[in-house]
Amino acid sequence: MPSLDPGRNLLAIGQLAERSGTSVSALRFYEQNGLIASERTAGNQRRYRRDVLRRIAFIRTSQRVGISLAEIRAALESLPDARTPTRADWVRISARWRRELDARIADLQHLRSELDGCIGCGCLSLATCGLRNPGDVLGETGRGAVRWDSASHPDADEE
Missing domain, CATH: 1.10.1660.10 (Multidrug-efflux Transporter Regulator; Chain: A; Domain 2)
Incomplete structure (x- = not known):
């Protein structure tokens, strides 16, 4: 036994x-x-x-x-x-994280689409590129790459 x-x-x-x-x-x-x-x-x-x-x-x-x-x-x-x-815990917890993940995904998709456009034209001209920042106006909204931070710069897609 x-x-x-x-x-x-x-x-x-x-x-x-x-x-x-x-x-x-x-x-x-x-x-x-x-x-x-x-x-x-x-x-x-x-x-x-x-x-x-x-x-x-x-x-x-x-x-x-x-x-x-x-x-x-x-x-x-x-x-x-x-x-x-438990499975129920995972469902509850992951639902809270979903919003954050969705925001990250949206930011990455935006970044990818802008980079594709820039790479596609090949010019990298600061005067005509979709990634431009004339007069450093974005410098007034914060440090770093604020254009990509949709949470702190919600109108980043407007141009």
């Missing part, structure tokens, strides 16, 4: 790395930043509950779409009792 060892459902860090497709160093980084948690054995080795696999999937998917670790941590901290996100 098998032993009822309570630790048998725990994964060593190498096992977790293999199962999640995440490097051991990334797992340590996630733990240092409060995104995942481990238990320690008497020999001070990390052991992870299996539900951490779902948490890592949540973290990696969020990162892949451009969500910062700070935003991911805040989303995870919003869960009751620091539990692992």
